[in-house]
Amino acid sequence: MREVYAIGVGITSFTRLEYPLSEIAAYSGMMAMKEAGFPNIAHLYVANMGGCALNHQAGLASAVVDSMSLTPAGATTIENGPASGASAILQGFLGIASGMYETAMVIGAERMREVDNLESTEFVASLTHPLAEYIYGVTLPSLAGMFTRLYMEKYGVTSRHLAMVAVKNHANAMDNFFAHLHEPITVAGILDSPEAMTNNPYVADPLRFYDCCPVSDGSACVILASAEVAKKMNKPLIRLAGVGQATDTHAVQEREEPTDLLAVRRAAAQAMQMAGIKPGDVHVAELHDAFTILEIVESEEVGFFKKGEGHLALERGETSLTGKIPINTSGGLKAKGHPVGATGVGQAHEIVLQLRGEAGKRQVKNARVGFTCNFGGFGNNVVCLTFIREE
Amino acid sequence: MREVYAIGVGITSFTRLEYPLSEIAAYSGMMAMKEAGFPNIAHLYVANMGGCALNHQAGLASAVVDSMSLTPAGATTIENGPASGASAILQGFLGIASGMYETAMVIGAERMREVDNLESTEFVASLTHPLAEYIYGVTLPSLAGMFTRLYMEKYGVTSRHLAMVAVKNHANAMDNFFAHLHEPITVAGILDSPEAMTNNPYVADPLRFYDCCPVSDGSACVILASAEVAKKMNKPLIRLAGVGQATDTHAVQEREEPTDLLAVRRAAAQAMQMAGIKPGDVHVAELHDAFTILEIVESEEVGFFKKGEGHLALERGETSLTGKIPINTSGGLKAKGHPVGATGVGQAHEIVLQLRGEAGKRQVKNARVGFTCNFGGFGNNVVCLTFIREE
Numbered sequence: 001m002r003e004v005y006a007i008g009v010g011i012t013s014f015t016r017l018e019y020p021l022s023e024i025a026a027y028s029g030m031m032a033m034k035e036a037g038f039p040n041i042a043h044l045y046v047a048n049m050g051g052c053a054l055n056h057q058a059g060l061a062s063a064v065v066d067s068m069s070l071t072p073a074g075a076t077t078i079e080n081g082p083a084s085g086a087s088a089i090l091q092g093f094l095g096i097a098s099g100m101y102e103t104a105m106v107i108g109a110e111r112m113r114e115v116d117n118l119e120s121t122e123f124v125a126s127l128t129h130p131l132a133e134y135i136y137g138v139t140l141p142s143l144a145g146m147f148t149r150l151y152m153e154k155y156g157v158t159s160r161h162l163a164m165v166a167v168k169n170h171a172n173a174m175d176n177f178f179a180h181l182h183e184p185i186t187v188a189g190i191l192d193s194p195e196a197m198t199n200n201p202y203v204a205d206p207l208r209f210y211d212c213c214p215v216s217d218g219s220a221c222v223i224l225a226s227a228e229v230a231k232k233m234n235k236p237l238i239r240l241a242g243v244g245q246a247t248d249t250h251a252v253q254e255r256e257e258p259t260d261l262l263a264v265r266r267a268a269a270q271a272m273q274m275a276g277i278k279p280g281d282v283h284v285a286e287l288h289d290a291f292t293i294l295e296i297v298e299s300e301e302v303g304f305f306k307k308g309e310g311h312l313a314l315e316r317g318e319t320s321l322t323g324k325i326p327i328n329t330s331g332g333l334k335a336k337g338h339p340v341g342a343t344g345v346g347q348a349h350e351i352v353l354q355l356r357g358e359a360g361k362r363q364v365k366n367a368r369v370g371f372t373c374n375f376g377g378f379g380n381n382v383v384c385l386t387f388i389r390e391e
Numbered sequence: 392m393r394e395v396y397a398i399g400v401g402i403t404s405f406t407r408l409e410y411p412l413s414e415i416a417a418y419s420g421m422m423a424m425k426e427a428g429f430p431n432i433a434h435l436y437v438a439n440m441g442g443c444a445l446n447h448q449a450g451l452a453s454a455v456v457d458s459m460s461l462t463p464a465g466a467t468t469i470e471n472g473p474a475s476g477a478s479a480i481l482q483g484f485l486g487i488a489s490g491m492y493e494t495a496m497v498i499g500a501e502r503m504r505e506v507d508n509l510e511s512t513e514f515v516a517s518l519t520h521p522l523a524e525y526i527y528g529v530t531l532p533s534l535a536g537m538f539t540r541l542y543m544e545k546y547g548v549t550s551r552h553l554a555m556v557a558v559k560n561h562a563n564a565m566d567n568f569f570a571h572l573h574e575p576i577t578v579a580g581i582l583d584s585p586e587a588m589t590n591n592p593y594v595a596d597p598l599r600f601y602d603c604c605p606v607s608d609g610s611a612c613v614i615l616a617s618a619e620v621a622k623k624m625n626k627p628l629i630r631l632a633g634v635g636q637a638t639d640t641h642a643v644q645e646r647e648e649p650t651d652l653l654a655v656r657r658a659a660a661q662a663m664q665m666a667g668i669k670p671g672d673v674h675v676a677e678l679h680d681a682f683t684i685l686e687i688v689e690s691e692e693v694g695f696f697k698k699g700e701g702h703l704a705l706e707r708g709e710t711s712l713t714g715k716i717p718i719n720t721s722g723g724l725k726a727k728g729h730p731v732g733a734t735g736v737g738q739a740h741e742i743v744l745q746l747r748g749e750a751g752k753r754q755v756k757n758a759r760v761g762f763t764c765n766f767g768g769f770g771n772n773v774v775c776l777t778f779i780r781e782e
Contacts, residue, residue, distance in 0.1 A: 001490050020521060022641075043636075051517075052470070053444040056525065058517040059472035062772040066641035072657050074636030075772055076478050077470045079443070081450035087467050091482055098489035099392050126442075126449040130411060134447065245434075245465030250413075250457035266463050381453040381466055 001097040004240045005230035006387065007223050008036025009349045014180045014218035014337030016113045021048070021055040022063040025109035025219045028342075029068050032105065032221040039229065042101035044068070044075040045092050047084035047108035048341035050123055051077070054115040064107060081127045082290065083376030084108060085220070085344020086383035090243045092224045102226050108345030109219035120215045124340070127377040132251040141212060143252055143378045144291040145204030150259050151293060152206065155308035159206060163187045164314055165292035166210045166334055172321060173331025175361035180216045180337030211292040216337030220346040236356045242277070242386035244270025252378050261301045263382040264373060268302035271371070275386035279303030282325060282386075283367040284354045286347035288375035289332040295319075298373050299327060302384065321362060329354060329362045344374035348385060355389040392488040396621035397629045397778065398614050399427025400740045405571045405609035405728030407504045412439070412446040413454040416500035416610045419733075420459050423496065423612040430620065433492035435459070435466040436483050438475035438499035439732035441514055442468070445506040455498060472518045473681065474767030475499060476611070476735020477774035481634045483615045493617050499736030500610035511606045515731070518768040523642040532603060534643055534769045535682040536595030541650050542684060543597065546699035550597060554578045555705055556683035557601045557725055563712060564722025566752040571607045571728030602683040607728030611737040627747045633668070633777035635661025643769050652692045654773040655764060659693035662762070666777035670694030673716060673777075674758040675745045677738035679766035680723040686710075689764050690718060693775065712753060720745060720753045735765035739776060746780040 010031025017024050025046060033039075046061035057063060061075035080087040085108035092104035112120055125139045133143075151157050167187055173179035190200045190210045200208045230237060246266035249255050255262075272278060279302060287302070289295035296310040304325050305313045313319060319327040330336045330350035333343060351370035353359045370387040401422025408415050416437060424430075437452035448454060452466035471478040476499035483495035503511055516530045524534075542548050558578055564570035581591045581601045591599045621628060637657035640646050646653070663669060670693060678693070680686035687701040695716050696704045704710060710718040721727045721741035724734060742761035744750045761778040 022521075048470075049449055050443060052441060052514075053449075055521075056517045057521055058440055058444075058514075059470065059474075059767055059772060062472065062518075062638060062768050063520070063641045065638045066771065071639055072637040072654060074481075074774075075471075075638050076482065076636075079439075079450065079468045079470045080466075081453065083450075090465075091467065091485070094482070094485040094489045094491055097491065098485045100485055100488065123443075123449075126447045127453075129454070130413075130446075130448055245467075246463040247453060247456045247466050248462055250454045263463060376450055377453050380457065381450060383465075 002099055003227045004093050004096045004224050005227065006238045006240055006352050007225045007230050007233055008032040009352045010221040011178050011346060011349050012218045013178045014216040014339055017111060017217040021051055021057050021109060021111045022060065022067050024111055024217060025064045025107045026067040028219040028221040029105060029107050032223050036223050039103050041070050041073050041103050041105045043095055043104045044070055044073055045078060045088040045104060045106045047078045047088035047345060048110060049079055049081055049084055050110060050112055054118060054123060055111055080381055081376040082340045082343055083374045083381050083383050084341040086372060086374035086385055089222060089348055089385060090245060090383055093240055093243050096224055096226050102229050104224045105221060106224060106345060107219055107221045108342035110339035110341040111217045113215055113217050129251040140378065141204040141207060144293065145207045148206050148293040154259055157296060157311045159191060160187060161311040161314060162211050162292040163191050165289060165295045168320055169289065169328050169332040169334040172329050172362055173335035176331050176336060179331040179335055180214050181335045185210060207291055213290045213333040213338040216339045218337060218339040219342045220349045222345055222348045237390040238352050238355050239388050239390055240385060241388040242271040242275030244268060244384045246382055248380050250380050261297055261379045263379050264298055264301040267382040267384040268373060271384035271386045275388060277369055277386060281369050282371045283369050284329060284364040285325060285327050285371040286330060286350050287327055287373045289328060289334045290338055292334065295327060302373055326364045329359065329364060344383065347372040347374060351387050355387055393490055394618045395484050395487045395615050395631045396618065397631055397743050398616045398621050398624055399423040400743045401612040402569050402737060402740050403609045404569045405607040405730055408502060408608040412442055412448050412500060412502045413451065413458050415502055415608060416455045416498045417458040419610040419612040420496060420498050423614050427614050430494050432461050432464050432494050432496045434486055434495045435461055435464055436469060436479040436495060436497045438469045438479035438736060439501060440470055440472055440475055441501060441503055445509060445514060446502055471772055472767040473731045473734055474765045474772050474774050475732045477763060477765035477776055480613060480739055480776060481636060481774055484631055484634050487615055487617050493620050495615045496612065497615060497736060498610055498612045499733035501730035501732040502608045503730065504606055504608050520642040531769065532595040532598065535684065536598045539597050539684040545650055548687060548702045550582060551578060552702040552705060553602050553683040554582050556680060556686045559711055560680065560719050560723040560725040563720050563753055564726035567722050567727060570722040570726055571605050572726045576601060598682055604681045604724040604729040607730045609728060609730040610733045611740045613736055613739045628781040629743050629746050630779050630781055631776060632779040633662040633666030635659060635775045637773055639771050641771050652688055652770045654770050655689050655692040658773040658775040659764060662775035662777045666779060668760060668777060672760050673762045674760050675720060675742065675755040676716060676718050676762040677721060677741050678718055678764045680719060680725045681729055683725065685766065686718060693764055717755045720750065720755060735774065738763040738765060742778050746778055
């Protein structure tokens, strides 16, 4: 297989955006084109979940390829729920690794905040099993709530640990211009203050408001290219060195041990093995914290910490910006925001900035190996990516 | 790039199917697994357009991979409107060509006949440009109607030519057990009989009822594999020898010459060039006849006939089962049916049967080179495939 590099990235603010979905997508694409010097694009991948259901726009890639004046380049829309973004990057990787394309633009985009016909929790619940979960009233927050309760009982995670994830990620987002939430919070403020029950109500016990990511619009882009193209550019060489993907049972209740996220474990192992690294080699990671509990559990499943000990590492500050393995320097889904189709590409965007040394106040010192985990459904389809800065 | 082979195919009837979408998809997958001897599957691609909008099932591949007990294999849903099927085959091709996967299962599936929340013409209109077309009342049949009128005026195509496409494809479908329509028709019956205005009413002048494909549920599957896997099987070797994809303006009105389908022309040229063949080398083809006019125009744009002369070749019987280049031996979208996400895979299914010599009464003699054209939107995203039987 040929080697694959990230030669350009772009992003919109993750927030409420009142533009057509195709134009939201094209914006981050244009930002990436600008910084990559407008290379010829052989194929466009667009990651999106709700275009047809929410925005009356099916075949989104066919619209964006025209919005960006990239016709007649081929265009493909990837819909893997919240894992759409990294799934599209994986397909772009294959396009270049195979020798078929010299360049591939990967855009993730979603517009889901204000839509006519479908409430956002109902929309996201289309990821659950229609016969084994949805008809019994299951939603993603309710699955996450039950999962969190089990995890608390089994491993001793407390509400304070969950709040620490939120506090850390909100703090990181303060230095990210494109983040959805610029709101510093404290554990005391969201758990102990007299207003906490009002300002931080329960969403799905034990998960509260500040344990859940916001509903965001937005897009992000990464342009991939062959070594030949990448090496002509006057920029740090960021290689997409490993890709991994794994699935698990569609219905969470069918898992032998529901507190294990086996798809995360497998996808991470693949992405690290292909890159020739171990968990301890990673300098900065973006994990899929749609709910605070997920950052803790994923930090274990990808191998940064032992199973059941992620919350202890968090407590010791090991995942903060100056810790052993900084997690979600961008603010994560929790504070940067979660436009579902865009999220996986947004994670890659952050890692590319970090490895280039362009992350400003949230820069992790000497970061040369970065890692992302993009989580679909309730862990039924997971894609992990390893990026390495070449010297 | 490594060579890629089709080692197994499966299909459901294209008809009204009252099963969950994921189970409709899994059925054709199982048929393909059975005839391929249940190979290990490295990655599952599922092509689908309306899962989230129509069936409350986003991330369909994540559901199907579990229904088929293929976890923890990676799974990816491709949504390129009616071109989803061949788009997914193209991505599967890249997965194997790159060396990443030894096998890839590609399923196309749609359930769109009886749905709660969205009428089918309205659903399909989500492929049009939301600002330049849809808000002015454009639907796919209306675009096709305007396109047909222009083509008639420019090239002398008549309503009788359109009817001839329908008659031919209905006749072919009589010998296809899995076809939606088993209804022999005649030009006299649908155009000249006293009942014609009742039985064959105008849908979008000049297109009438029998010029339009039915709305179908269904799925189809093709399993792709590397040469190493394929050559161990005791079966004719069918190589996916060429893939091509091209896009055109999203809004049809923006095309310099609206009667040209440039994306078809380009995608076909790529798919033939990669396979090292010319249009005259093709023995059997499946073209995307969602409307009768499209079969005529595509037969020109892919290079079988000169521009503006497709209807004359049709008149001479050159596209019939015993003609020079038999088109839509399966019955085509017109009579086999058009479950949008499944269609491109259904086309590949027919070509694999033909090249194996397993097409029964509709077998084209000595077919060794087959070709498919899968058409998205109104020609804004087109994927063509060339299959060659190796001796």
